[in-house]
């Protein structure tokens with residue numbers, strides 16, 4: 001007995017860092033081979049980041065949001081409004097803040113992240129005490145309300161939306177250059193991956209999974225489910241708003257009908273679910289697959305995207321509840337060390 | 340034991356706890372207390388209200404009346420998570436493993452309450468060794484059989500490093516050797532200073548382990564006292580004889 005050295009199993013780990021490294025390498029190589037398709041590249045990589053950010057709440061905490069467009073919108077609108085002198089800065093100046101000059105996008109994005117976190121904390125503390133699908137329903141409503149506000153207020157550009165004529169350079173780089181935007185988008189994905197790996201190893205990550213699996217079981221172990229969900233939501237909101245700011249730069253001009261619509265929220269959720277919400281990097285895979293799919297069947301998508309999304313949700317939940325990554329691991333488990 | 344009881348104040352004291360579901364009184368003004376190092380056996384036929392009493396004491400249902408004192412402090416309105424942090428741990432009669440997590444990870448969720456990083460992992464693993472589950476550490480909890488799920492319940496409770504432990508039928512359903520192991524373990528835990536309140540249907544287990552037995556039926560107290568006294572109490576015998584299906 002004692003002669004056999006039994007290897008003691010470990011659970012505490014950042015998860016498979018090699019997969020993330022591989023994903024980042026592939027993303028960095030994309031412009032080398034597809035330099036002509038940078039629009040597709042930037043938006044796909046941004047959505048990979050959105051799906052990763054969504055999954056911190058949707059996958060780790062198990063709270064399905066169909067309103068992440070609201071958080072994305074907060075990031076995009078805040079950053080853009082602050083970048084256009086006659087809108088945000090002028091208003092701030094009128095209440096005695098600032099000089100009325102344009103505010104640099106990085107500060108605008110930071111402000112958007114703060115606002116998104118505040119929104120998520122208010123929204124979460126109102127809804128997380130209720131169990132079941134109330135949160136999902138509320139998330140649709142919140143995005144809808146923000147959209148109505150954006151459409152009806154002159155300040156936010158009404159239904160016309162906003163246009164950013166120019167931006168300062170970022171360390172000497174032109175922010176409207178697609179290659180620069182691509183780099184920033186990859187940086188966004190890298191941040192979401194790092195945050196996810198840190199969660200994977202942390203006490204917070206364990207508590208979130210416990211809450212997802214069984215709230216009462218988690219409470220018995222000293223975990224406050226509402227608090228854990230709020231933490232996940234705040235992290236998810238901050239990252240989504242960060243991506244939202246980058247998305248606004250990429251779009252340069254946007255309107256509430258495209259940015260704050262339900263299909264955008266569904267698309268983000270679906271990318272994570274298709275990729276595998278209980279896998280570390282699944283959302284990135286889902287985003288790429290869905291984006292390529294959408295590009296190949298572009299005509300089909302533009303006329304019936306919600307219908308296609310509906311069918312995809314059905315197919316995935318029925319045949320591959322663990323998503324694409326789930327197909328590669330037994331029972332679709334990947335977040336944990338269970339094999 | 341009586342000498343000990345006389346000097347130490349109870350760690351947990353429930354006074355006239357009453358639980359109602361609509362018009363149904365599931366627990367009718369029950370009082371009980373447990374001291375450090377003491378094992379209190381809670382018995383009663385099916386549906387007597389034992390689990391409901393546990394739920395009230397651990398914060399999962401709000402009592403309609405009565406008070407719960409822990410370490411001299413009124414905790415009647417505290418949430419389950421706050422009670423867990425104070426040192427109260429429970430198992431669930433119907434096991435609640437986090438199915439997507441491995442056995443070790445399940446226990447780490449608990450050991451993270453008081454430890455960080457590798458310390459939490461080490462504690463979780465040593466608890467698994469203690470309950471005899473370390474060979475299953477990497478297995479998904481969903482794949483455990485009933486007996487092992489019971490052990491996992493206990494492991495999670497122990498990894499909280501509690502001072503008070505509620506055990507809701509952790510022995511029933513185990514095979515005889517496993518039962519014997521569990522009995523030894525529970526005795527060791529009490530000897531190390533834990534206050535234990537346990538629900539068990541197997542009379543012999545209750546007789547061996549308990550310092551004090553409380554018997555309830557239909558939510559009411561039938562009898563309490565030392566194990567022999569309760570086991571021979573006419574009301575208790577009647578309540579158990581009246582139940583043919585057990």
Ligand SMILES: Nc1ncnc2c1ncn2[C@@H]1O[C@H](COP(=O)(O)OP(=O)(O)OP(=O)(O)O)[C@@H](O)[C@H]1O
Pocket residue numbers: 360365383384385386387388389390391392432
């Ligand atoms: N959440 C609930 N809502 C309504 N009634 C409940 C609830 N929980 C328990 N009851 C009722 O309370 C009574 C006591 O149930 P309880 O589970 O506490 O009994 P028990 O003594 O643990 O029984 P067993 O030995 O079968 O575990 C039963 O009549 C049960 O139907």
Ligand SMILES: [Mg+2]
Pocket residue numbers: 389390391432507
């Ligand atoms: Mg019971």
